[in-house]
Amino acid sequence: MKRDGSASNCGMLLACAAALFIASYAASCAAPPRPTLVPDGYRSWSLTTNVRLDYPIPGHEDRYRVIQMNEKGFTFTRAEGPSGRVDFPEGTIIAKDIFPTSNPGPTDLPVMLTAMIKAPSDPDARGGWLWVIKDLSSGMETLQKGDFCVRCHANANEAHPYGSKNPGGAFSDYVFFVPGRQSAASSTGAY
Structure with missing residues (x-):
């Protein structure tokens, strides 16, 4: 019996189509990229x-x-x-x-x-x-x-050596320079 290769070509075509479907499905499930976090301005x-x-x-x-x-x-x-x-x-x-x-x-x-x-x-x-x-x-x-x-x-x-120094050790929400807290350091210039 003579084989002309059409069965193997059909199998390869089906395998490629399945791989393409799986790849596109996986890409559609991926999380979208994050928007810019820090805006211009x-x-x-x-x-x-x-x-x-x-x-x-x-x-x-x-x-x-x-x-x-x-x-x-x-x-x-x-x-x-x-x-x-x-x-x-x-x-x-x-x-x-x-x-x-x-x-x-x-x-x-x-x-x-x-x-x-x-x-x-x-x-x-x-x-x-x-x-x-x-x-x-x-x-x-x-x-x-x-x-x-x-x-x-x-x-x-907690109490620290920077900015206001937070002498009372209050929770400052991870921010060293909370606006309005008296600063221990002096300003030596404007920005």
Whole structure:
């Protein structure tokens, strides 16, 4: 009996069609890409502190930092008393521009942005926040799914050596520079 190969061609065609169907089905089940987390225009937001942030801190080295927060963040709640608990509302975005040196010139631009986005119901949230690093040259945002950022920022919830120093050890919702808290450091310049 002579074989002309049409049966094997048909089998291969069916296998390819099945593989294509499975691949397209799997792609349709994949999570859609996240929208941009830190919107353009964040530099127009209000500053969280007037302290010149040019001294070394873990995670950000000795690079100059400028911290802005969206309007929603300024509606945070604070329990009564000078060392009262602080809670930021869902949707708060705190954006920290990181410059290449501790004393940038007037034309120097930030090289990186780190951000905290209050999203307690997001499965990627750590401590109720999404932790984001954005490469400003490419615009690429990377969601930090490990514990490095949240472990460091957990120190804001107790007495610490930065900003207000949180002498009462009140829960500060992982934020070192809570607006309106008297700052222990002095401002040495405007930004």
